[in-house]
Amino acid sequence: MATPGEKQEMEEVLDIPASSSTTLPATGKQEYSEADHKVSTSPFKDEDQSSVAPSDVASSSAGPDVVVYHKPPPKQFALIMIALSLCVFLASLDQIIVATSIPKISEEFTSLGDISWLGTAYMMTATAFQPLYGKVSDIFGRKATILFANVIFMFGSAVSGWAKSMTVLIVGRGVAGVGAGGLMAMVFIILSDMLDMRERGKYLGFIGAIFSFSSVVGPLLGGAFADHATWRWSFWINLPFGAISVIFIFLNLNLPTPKGSFKDKIKRIDFIGSGLLLAAVVLILLPLSWGGQKYAWSDGIVIGLLCAGFAVAAIFVFVEWKFAKEPILPIHLFKIRNLWSTYGSLFFSGMSFFGILFYLPIYFQVVKRESATIGGLETVPFVIGIVITSISSGIWVLKKGTFHLFPAIGNLFFIAGSALCILFKVDTPRVVTIFILLVCGLGMGFTMQASTLAVQAAVKPKYMATVTTSVQFVRSLGQVFGVAIVGTVFNNKLTETLLGNFPGDPRVDVVTKNTDAGLKLFQPAEQRIIFESFVDALHYVFYCSVAFCSLAFIMSTFIQHKVLKTNANQAKPELTPEMV
Template structure:
């Protein structure tokens, strides 16, 4: 096996250097290219037989057991990254109680996003320069270190530092998983496996509130962070042993020279400023305040400087000029942005509806969103299988975006009288639309770039998706807060009561039961919440519509399928 691995790595590097292996929408036409690609495949090991060996695009071969263990490791990384977001949200009240401080509460989430968002495109660039395995392992290790700091934190400031450290690693975990899958799985087969990855993300969204509630109630909120350590250690071991990708050649100075420090700085400045402005606006500061306006202006200026620097002054830009000049790549980024806005606009605010209407706790409200996640998980897997069989992505994106609009519109009509059947049905519809899009857009992007641009394409897709999520949560937060304040002022007698109701949606029913709130006020309060949330979900209809329109700008290519002999067939 050692000799086979050496031959495989040598052949893989030769194939990469000659760029004879084509992935995406192009395929070799002449016999010479076919012969070169056939020669790039390493011989199967004698003890497994050729029929039992999976040959990756890079020419390396994996037995079913090796590939299965590697894929499980990758799925665990996605589960960890998604779980971290939902499990921590449930633990926040206990954290505040334990540290006896409300100061810094919002920074528990903000610190993670501020650290993770700007570095997402950088991870793709570093993966091309230093190789997938070392960059991936460093990202997981940083995430683990941050989780350890949070789990042992003696104070709120230390916890916030830990969240920032975790964000430095967490920002690259999901895009790196997709990048590695694109390296070890042929393009036509990727939808099946990326569908499973999308399902892992959805399952973590369900498991997070349940696990967070159990740890907080039975053990300690610290276990919401410490649980990452054994799972992350297992993942690092599996990746270290079974991820066999060639490391790019060159001395360390040549590699360091390829890092776009200038572009990374200006992109990070723009991302940090806009993320913080959108997070703090309407909460810590009014939207028309000098700090918020200044940060937004500086973010725009930093983005312009980033664009000028990338075009005029950088030899190895963070995002290659070819991607900016590819209109199909731009369309993928636009779709990713609107998908992020729409998904988080719905999933982030749905629990508030269940807390107010049903009187659920935060954990119970999370359980009520399971129909949304089940619809997403089921369609992410089945659409992946269907895309693998047909090779087409755009029909699934068109239909999915249309269903998202319908689902968001139905959810916007839910009120205090909506029964369980209506709630479940509407959420399933929205989840089906999400599932059809959760990985189809990314796959479309992978099919319109050359293999050497794949890592950058995937990381930039993740960047725009997260940026859309931040915009969606912030904009809808302002819409919801302003509408709710206005409606509550017309039905409640005091500002103190209004603040209590706004900040404690899960305690409204309990307050009525204990007499803190007059029972006669329950109906108008519930109506104020549902009417305000309806506006939020209607914005999801609008962003879903924008996604639907943008989807027609995507390239209507068909993903390739391997022909006999390992040669890619041309698109049809």
């Protein structure tokens, strides 16, 4: 039996999954929807809806919401899936493809000091704008929002590709990041509009596999363009494929569009909350990117920006909680168990996953002395593991309707894989690294679509877009924090170990800044010691990964089972979602 506090939570947020743009309340004016050829009641009324309070989410007089999933005919659906897959592939590809082009770019613009901004500008804008797209799509519609994100992404890519200076290139990367954040968020929202909660697990797994595939292809393509054509193709490649995505979406995606004039819709946007959120994210991400690299962590600029960022974040929470009529992130949702447990698990797993992925190439390229291309191929077992478990767990969700154990299982796999990484030595056989990376990939694949389903199944349809975009946002924040923390641990341990082996040797400073140039200053026997120092420092990266993923596992054990609604079962009272 539910306690009084739990009953209050149930009254505020009824656990019925679906999309706000396809929700059919029991009352409201009738509208004929050609998308599904059936009469439905529309939640998109002409008047301003900014007065809807959180308590209106579950109206006892209206009864449970009924959801219509707008899945198009097979051929049309296939074209939409191609377009969405291209969106995910290009947005994730653009995050990593530039890495292998950096030497050529710095050589052309003679601006090595600004090169870090190529990654920082893209990552910062993509992360900062992600949470905004969910609410914007609720106001302006899914189709308009993803087309807008796609056009912005292609415009930023075009600016980057034709840049004549490093400044213009950095600006282009930042603009592309604004669009990429929307692409990643909107793909999951649109799938949730088209597919019921059981069926979407399979396709979310497929999208996760596409995301992982791009992480392998990215460095290979970037290196090939830089060596055999021009680095500018790393950005130009987005234009033809992005255009295909835009055309397919424009011609085939037909989801209900919210009613109201453009002026009324603009009034519904939470500009104050949006500004505060953007400011908080930028103020936090900048010092995390600079700390231990451009500035010491003890530098006043880093500390000041971090303090300012967390202060603005606190103000954002207060404004969204007390004043915003249509908040970007409704604070009252965080009392729901599946939300705080899933977001906590995603944050810590993001720290673990991306922290270790960021430093694995160092092992292959520095210690194993492999090229960037071969080093990228070494991560193929990791991607294979993700593909296996993301798709198979999606099929399981389709057949069985259960998902809540997958995040915990995935985190356990990744803990095991991270712990096995501590066994890495200078001469570890390739068969061992293949097995370990496969284990890590299996763990990551288990958590992908299950986390999205966990939050979608826990809230009313009107909040579906908001909680879905928050999944991507929290994971991205975890990535940034993980790379920053792990980077500091790695750099400090590497310097300490090298100085312990070569006390007072000025060549150590060269090795830490430019490994290839520094190694040439040492004899073969001394190089072996340097390789062992790198391995020793990497072990501390893996220690951090185990610790972070252990926290993610603890949080994931709180995720509860929720009935996944389908067109077939949602009308049955006995299958009303569990409220605990």
